[in-house]
Amino acid sequence: MDTLEAHRFVTQATLFSVWYTNVLDTYLSPQEYTGIEVRTSRETIRMTKLYDGNISAQHFFQAHVAYTGNKVDNNNTFFGLVNWNYALHYQFRVTHSLKLLAGAIGDFNGGFVYNLQNTNNPASAK
Numbered sequence: 001m002d003t004l005e006a007h008r009f010v011t012q013a014t015l016f017s018v019w020y021t022n023v024l025d026t027y028l029s030p031q032e033y034t035g036i037e038v039r040t041s042r043e044t045i046r047m048t049k050l051y052d053g054n055i056s057a058q059h060f061f062q063a064h065v066a067y068t069g070n071k072v073d074n075n076n077t078f079f080g081l082v083n084w085n086y087a088l089h090y091q092f093r094v095t096h097s098l099k100l101l102a103g104a105i106g107d108f109n110g111g112f113v114y115n116l117q118n119t120n121n122p123a124s125a126k
Helices: 003-008
Strands: 010-023 033-047 055-069 076-095 098-115 123-125
Touching: 010 055, 010 076, 033 076, 055 098
Parallel strands: none
Antiparallel strands: 010 033, 033 055, 055 076, 076 098, 098 123
């Protein structure tokens, strides 16, 4: 494969999902909240020109939000989280069809839990 062709190769994946979730934040409430979560994630991997084209760059973004309620159905919470990863991997080509990747990754997260009826401490940062 030509080196120029390898640099143009990009792998991308996108996911959208709706799922059942459990949220427990003992700072806001001793109860576990359950409900529906909506999530999306996107991953992109591409080869770079670093070290003669042996370094790949990976971006991974994920975000999800949830609306949950407690077991006695007298309180609800909102939950949200955003996650972004950036990684650089050196690709060791063991055989034509096997590669081992080693490298570093940066992982950045931020989120919240908001309790709708809590008046003293209604929110918690993540």
